[in-house]
Amino acid sequence: MYQYNFSENEYSDEDDEFYFFDPVKSVNEENDDEAKKLKDIESRMVTSITTRWTDLNDFNMIKTDDCELNKQFLKDYLQSLFNLTLKLKKNRSTTETGSLVQMKDESLEDKNNKEKAETRHFKKLQEAVYKKIESSLFKEYSKSSNPFYLNLFLIENSNDFKSNKFTSVACLIAKAFDKWVLQEENFDLVKKIDITSDIKIDAFSVATRHNLLLLDWIARPYHLNKNNEFLIPYLTYRINKFDYKDKAIVISSLELHDHFSCEEIVLPLLYQDKLNIIDKYLNKSVKQQQSFVKILDQMCDKNSSISSFIYMHPIKNVKIDKLNRKNLSKLAIRMIKMYSIDPVLCPNITNQKFFKNLRYLIYRRYIEKSISYEPWQDLILECLSQADHLIESFFNMLYEHMDLKEMDLWIDKLNLKLENLPSYIKPLIVDYRLKNENEKSQVSENDTISNKFYQLKLENTKIKLIETKKDFHEFLSEMDSLSQEKEYLFVGVDTEWKPTCVMGINIEETKKVALFQIATDERIYLIDLCVMSDNFDEIDSHLMAQKFLNNKNIIKLGYGFTHDIKMLAHSFINMHDLENFRSTVIDLAYVAEHLKKLNLPIFSKIEEIEESEQKVSNEKGLSELVKICLGKPLNKAEQISNWEKRPLRDSQINYAALDAYCLVEIFNFLQERIKEMNIEFDFFKCIGRKYKHGGASAKKEKTEKKIQTNQLCQISSNNSIQINEHKKSVKDIKLICDNMLEGLGRELRRLGIDTEILKNESDHSDVAKIARREDRYAISSGLPFNIIRNQLPEGKCIHSINGNAKQQASHILNILNIQVKLEDFFSRCFRCNTGSFTILNKEQLTSIWILEKSKQNPETINDVGNKCLVDEDLISKVDIEQLCLKTPVRPKIGLSQLFESTIKVMDTYFICDGCGQIYWEGPHWQNIKSRFSYVISNS
DSSP states (O other): OOOOOOOTTTOOTTOSOOOSSOOOOOHHHHHHHHHHHHHHHHHHHHSOHHHHHHHTTOGGGGOBTTBOOOHHHHHHHHHHHHHHHHHHHHHHHHHHHHHHHHGGGSOHHHHHHHHHHHHHHHHHHHHHHHHHHHHHHHHHHHHBSOHHHHHHHHHHHSTTTTOOOTTSHHHHHHHHHHHHHHSGGGHHHHHHSOOOHHHHHHHHHHHHSSOSTTHHHHHTTTTTTSSOGGGHHHHHHHHTTSOHHHHHHHHHHHTOGGGSOHHHHHHHHHHTTOHHHHHHHHTTOHHHHHHHHHHHHHHTOTTSOHHHHHHHSOOSSOOGGGOSHHHHHHHHHHHHHHHTOOGGGOHHHHHHHHHHHHHHHHIIIIISOOSOHHHHHHHHHHHHHHOGGGHHHHHHHHHHTTOHHHHHHHHHHTTOOGGGSOTTTHHHHHHHHHHTTTSOOOOOOOOOOOTTSOOOOSOGGGEEEEOSHHHHHHHHHHHHHHHHHSSOEEEEEEEEOOOGGGOSSOOOSOOOOSEEEEEOSSOEEEEEHHHHTTTOOHHHHHHHIIIIITOTTEEEEESSOHHHHHHHHHHSTTOOOOHHHHTTEEEHHHHHHHHHHTTOGGGHHHHHHHHHHOSOOOOOHHHHHHHHHHSSOOOOTTSSOOTTSSSOOHHHHHHHHHHHHHHHHHHHHHHHHHHHTTOOOOGGGGBTOOOOTTSHHHHHHHHHHHHHHHHHHHHHHHHTOOSOSSOEEGGGOEEEEOGGGHHHHHHHHHTTOEEEEOOTTSOTHHHHHHHHHHTOEEEEOHHHHHHHHTTSOTTSEEEOOSSOHHHHHHHHHHHHTEEOOGGGTTOSOTTTOOOOEEEEEHHHHHHHHHHHHTTTOHHHHHHHHHHHHHOHHHHHHEETTTTEESSTTOOBOOGGGOOHHHHHHOSEEEEETTTOOEEOOOHHHHTHHHHTHHHHHHO
8 A cells, every 4th residue: 555645744835736645756767767777787797897896996805815916917827827828829830830841751641640649749738738727726716815706807807708719718717716616625715705696797797798618617616506586687688689599508507497488498499490409408497398398289289380389489590391290299209208297288299199109000900911900909999098089080090991890890899879970981881780780790810820921830838938936936947957058058038018009108218028038949938027027026136137137158149139138127126237138148130230241142042032032022120030041031910919918819929939939040040051151250259249220231221122122113114014914994994193293194184094193282192092092093103102002902003104294104004904995085184084074066155255255244244145045955054144064063164265266166165074174176186196196006
C-alpha cells in the first residue's frame, strides 16, 4: 500500500500545489535510471582496470611486502617476460632458416629426421622458458598482499593481451595463477583473501574482453561460477555482440544456463549445426536438457513445420539441409540416452520409434522374408503391447501387402471389433470371412529347414540347457576338467539378447544377455541367464570368470565378439575386469579377413559353387563365412527373436546351438586347409585382436558387391532376358515408372500400356508400395533400382537402360515380351494415363469453342447456347454451363490449346475422360508407322 505523506504544518497558503502522496517517478525518470545503469556497466566492462585503480587510488591493493608497487616496475617485468617468449620465437625462425639452407642437398629421410630433432630441441627449450616464467610469477604472487588483483593487472598489461594464441604471455600468466592457487603451500594465503563481487566483475571483464582463451583459467580461481547472479547484467552486455558459439561458452563457464531460455542459445546452435557446442552447453543444466528435448519433439511432430520454428527465431547461416525430422529424432534419442531423460517428455519421437520398429518387422517378414512366423508374431505382440495406438498403422501395413488372412487372424488375436477398423478394410474382411468361413483362420507356415541351409550335425541330446545353479556348477566343472586334459581347449561362444526393434527409446545403458552359448567338439551348453539372473550372486560371477572366461587354457572362438564382451560384462555381477577374457578370444571375423588378404585359394571349393550360381549373394557376416567354409549359409530366421520370452522354442534352441557350434567347425576347417596348403599362419597371434566392422576392407567388399550388382543389371539389359515366355498383350500388363523416367512413362502410354509415373515429390520406395498394391511391374535405374528391387518379388522390378525414351521402351517391350498392335497406339492419354475418351464431331466442338471464346458478349452466348441445347448427343456428353465432361472425374475441356484453324480442318476429336486433354488425328497419326517403327519391326 502507498503511505500518505502530508500534515497541517507542512501546508501553507503560499504553496502553489498540494500533494497528498509522495511524487511517483515518471516513465522518463525510470528510463533514465536504466540508461545510467547500462552506462555504468559499459564503463566497467570497457575501461581498463589499471586506469580505474589509478583513478581511485586503489593501486596499493597489489602492494608487495607492505610497499606499494611501482607501475613502471610491473610493466618492465612484463616486458622481460615478453622478451623471453620473443627470443624463443626468433630462435625457432633462425633455426628453421639455417636448416633449410643445409637441407637442400639432403635426402627426404634425412630432412625428416632433422626436422624431428629440431622440433624436439625446440620443445625442450620452450618448456624451460615457460618453467622460468612460471617460477618467476609464483614468487610475485607469493609476495603480493592480493595476488588476485596482481594477476589481473599482469594479464591486462601484458604486451600480447589481445593475442588469440595459447602461447601468448597473457595465457601463460593465467595458467600460472590457476596452477599457483591449487598448490597446497598457498592454501592458507588464498583462504585469507576475500574474493569480492568487485574482483569477480573485474576478472570477468578481463577474461572476456578480447577473446575467450583466458576464460577457463580465470573462472576457476576466481570462482566465477558460484554466487554470481550479480554478473548477469555484465554477462548480458558482453555477449550481446558475441556469436552463438561464444555465448554458449561464456554462459556454460559461469553456469548461468537457467537465466537464458533454450530459444536464445541452444536453438540457434542447432540451426547452425554446432552439435558439439550444444553437448558441452547442456552438460550442467537439467532444466535446459529437458527443455531442448521437448522442442526437438515438437519439431519432429508430422503436423508441425520445421521452417516455422526457424522463422520464429531468425538467425544467419542456417544449415537447412541438416534440419530434417530424421536427424532431429536421432539427436533427441541421443540426448535422452546421454542425460537419462524420461521419454515421456517426447511422445512424438517415442511413437515414431515404435512405428519404425513395426515397419521394420513388416519389412523383414514380407520383403526380405528373413524371419519365420513365430518370432515375428512374438515381436509384433511385444511392440503393440507397448504402443497400442499403432494397431491401425499395423493393419494399414498389412493392407499394403493385401494379407487378408493375417488381418483376420490379428483381429481375433487383439479382440478387435469390425466397426472399429478403417472403412476401407472392413468390407474386405467381411468378404474374406464369407469366402473362408469353413476354413480355420490360422497361419499354416512350413518352417522346416530347407536343404539350402546348413544344419546342426550334433543330436539334440548333446544340447544341454542350463537353468539352475546346480547345472551351472556342473558346467564349470566340466570345462575345468576338459581344459586340463588338453593343452588348449577351443570352444565356440555366442550370445543372444532381446532385439532393440521392439523397444522404444531405451535409456538403460546395461542391456543384458539372455542366452550364453558355449560349444565344444562334442557338446553344446546354453546358459539361460534370463532365468538364472535372480539366483546369480557375486560368488557365481567370480567362479565364471576364474574357471571359464579368464581361463587362458580355454580359447574362445567368436565372430565379431567385441560387443558380446561388453554385454557379458553387464550380465554378471561385478564383472568389470574382462581384459583377461579378451586375451583368450580368437575373433574368426578377424581371421577370415586376414586370410582373404593372402589371395590364396583357401575357400576355392566353395567359390567354384558360387561362380556357377551367377547371382549376387545376399549372405553376410557369419552366415557368409559358414557358406564359404562349410558349403551352405545359416538360416537366420530366428535371429530377431524375443530371447527373453520363456519357454524358448525348439527352433530358437536349435538356432542358438548352431550359432556357437559352427564356429568350432569353421576353426577346424581353416586349420585343415592351412595345413593342406602349407600356409604359415599362427592362430595364436590373432588372440585378443579386435575385428573392426565397417573398416576399409568392409567398404571395399561393399563397393565390389555394388559393382557386381550393376554389372548383372547391365548384362540383363544387354541380353534382354524375357520375364514372360509367351507374348503378352498391352491390356495384360501394368507398369509404374520411377520419377526420373518420366519420358519413358509417357512413351509407354503412347503405346497403350497402363503406366503410372511416380510424382516428383514422392520417395523412390513408394514405387514398390504402388507396385505391390496394384500388381504392377516397377521400372527404375541407378541406386533407387536396388532399393525397389529388394522390396518386390523376383522379376517384378526392371532396370531401365541408358538412352532415349524409344530405346528404353523397346527394351521394356523385349523384357516383358509385349506385343503392341496397331489399335493400341495412342489408346491412352499420355498426360494422365486414362484409357477412355469422349468423341465429339467438328460442329459440337465448334459450338463449345465459340461458347468459351464469346463469354464477354452475352447475346452471342445465348445464340450459341440455344444451338447447343438442341444437340441431345452433346448435352449427354458435356455440361454446357461448366464446359466439362459428364464423366465421373468431370474434367474441364482443354479448349485453350485449340485454334480456329485446327477446328476447320479436323472432323473428329477425342477428349480424355480423365484430364480433358483434346486429341485429333493429325500428322502424327498419319506417320504412325515411322513414329513407332521400333515397335512395328519387333512385332
